[in-house]
Amino acid sequence: MNGERVAFVILCLIFVGLPAAAFGYQHARTAGAGVRVVDLEARLPGVGGWEPEVLRLKAGEPVRLRIHSPDVLHSFAIGRTEVGPVDVVPGQLTEIEFSIDEPGTYTFYCTRWCSTDHWRMRGTLEVVAADGSIPLSSMEPAPYISLGIELDEGRGQPEGQVPAPALAPSAARGAELALSPPPISIADTPAGIFQQLRVSYPGRSDGDLWAVVAHAWQQKARASELVLGENLYSRDCAACHGLDGRGDGIMARDLPEEPRDWTDAERLMGASDALLHGKIVRGGMGTGMPGWGDIYTDAEAWALTDFVRFFGFRP
């Protein structure tokens, strides 16, 4: 073989052999692994957010997401599932492997406060059934709908002439008083229960009665739920509502409307659990408050509701 032919063979190896070897090896490797590999880019919402924004998988199909961020720290989680959150550190490749058995539409989202538009950083995961269909959501409607509560029509004000407590009522003090509050439903407000207690115990001071109300709500909420609620609040709410619930989070100044101050007793005592839960799952229309109904499980949404309630009470 003369020199020119040797050179030609070498050139063919580079231009044909190299790509063929690379793609062939990768094909054999992924086909053998039985895992579908999907690349996902996490960008600040103002410059693109998730790319692609919609992912489609087959039910039960193992998938390995390879996520990267070209800008700041993000995180990836899929709402209403156990998948994530995992941090997506800029300059690193984050891999997460999972499968979802239940067909339906899910929301994947960022859990790190990456910017003021962080809450817009959501994408859609469609999990397709074996017959190719994507069933509509099987979620029950939120209780505020069946109870007919209007989330945006001035609800959350104290009922009647109920004096709001000057200090957050102490549940421990309420326990010491050993009075019997009426049973509490999700449609009840603390102010309403307070009024009922006033009728039942006319000789008691307002402070005692509010303490009983606090104790009643504490008995309703399990400690583990409050811990879960606190974790969710820190992760998803504190940046706007503030760590202490005062509406003074670091992102608050850039919002179109001032976030709710959960320590405002007048408003909080007039709000039922169903209303608080409804605000959480639906979000605040036009306020910058995102809806969490597509992301939280029922247990998570109620745990957060209970935690928020305790901005108005002391343990």
Next chain:
Amino acid sequence: MARAVVERGGRRIELTHLLWFRRAIRGRWIQWLVAIFMLAGFVLAILAGLFGTPVGSRNFGVIFVWIVWWAALIALLVPVTGRLWCSVCPLPLPGEWLQRRALIRVRPGRRLHTLGLKWPRTLRNIWLQNGVFLGVALFSAVILTHPRVTALVMGGYALAAILLSLLFERRVFCRFVCPVGGFIGLYSMVAPLELRVKNPAVCRAHKTKDCCTGNENGYGCPWMLYPGKLERNTYCGLCGECVRTCPLDNVAINLRTPGADLAPRVGERRLDEAYKGLIMLTSALLYSAVFLGPWAGVKEAAYNVFTLPWLGYAIGFLVANLLVVPGLLLGAVALGRRLGRTGDQPLRQSFVEYAYALVPLGLAAWVAFSLSFVLINLSYAWPLLSDPFGWGWDLFGTATMPWTPYFSGLVPTLQVAVLLAGLVVAVNVVFKIGSTHAARVRAALPVAGFCSLVTGGFLWLYLG
């Protein structure tokens, strides 16, 4: 044994006098194989950029082009070997093969397969290279970090090189278009390696000029040069064709005093080259400010291309490169002429002459700037040997090697040392240029001050 001779510009050691060296240069295979190895890396970088992970630090295209290749080029190859990279650069190879209809063999007497158009006279300079460099520099924040953009830019260069090879004579792309070749050529004047004829009189007397036309041993100079008149490294790509074709063995590759081309009155002095020196120095300064400085807003503007803030950044970048820093140098030169009362030559000529003093300073600035990220990020290369596409491979067991900054504590010291060395050489050149006029160290003082001021700017940014 290598032969040492003393000529104008200092002592020289002729490397081609060594038998093994001469054989290595005259044979075509060693150079071809090195170039082919680079071509394989180039193809892999484009494939990885297009199809691999978009994460820059996990992609062969970004790390091996902008960290490994760049470090080797700016910190080693250019300062030590000048344009040696151009002799193994893969970009012009496909076009050259198409022109020659041959991969390695020599086909004497055959014309090159090209339309053979003449490159326009108005573009027979490096203004186009200056422009392309500035154009690319405006997008460098994106090019350097996004594998796909890196691949597209490199692919674009390769296509341009092929297209120009089909239309024009020889290596028009390398000589007049390639933005990398532009600054390599400028900085190769500093290098201690050169290709020169041994005796220009022999060339003048030689009638057939095989070095230009080619013969059975090699092709005519692809860079469209006449080696007999070669006085500077700037445009010689060290391809070695003239060493092969010279029937009188009159072409040598020498070791020489570094920076010999910068001595006054060595070769011509040109405004386009002067501006190249200014652009390179200013770009290094601006890159240091934008990417290493404390101004997050400017950095963000540089990254968000085609936005309004980026437009402001781009305009600022161009104005600084084309007007502000050249204006400052012009002011320093004009002041020097007043101080030294040296009005015996036009201001423009003085400006051009003094601008060559920025060559060693600019090279030092680029080495210092590169040190800031090369040593920190070099360890990203080891995993990519095993997993060039970022697809989770582990071909050689290096895929999980962690990111480890090398000598990070030493970086500021090295930067200071390199910058001060560059300043010393630059000031030395300034005073040599000044001493050619009648008065006149005083004439050189403002330009020396300009060089010191710029060096101070770099030191402030790096040590700040």
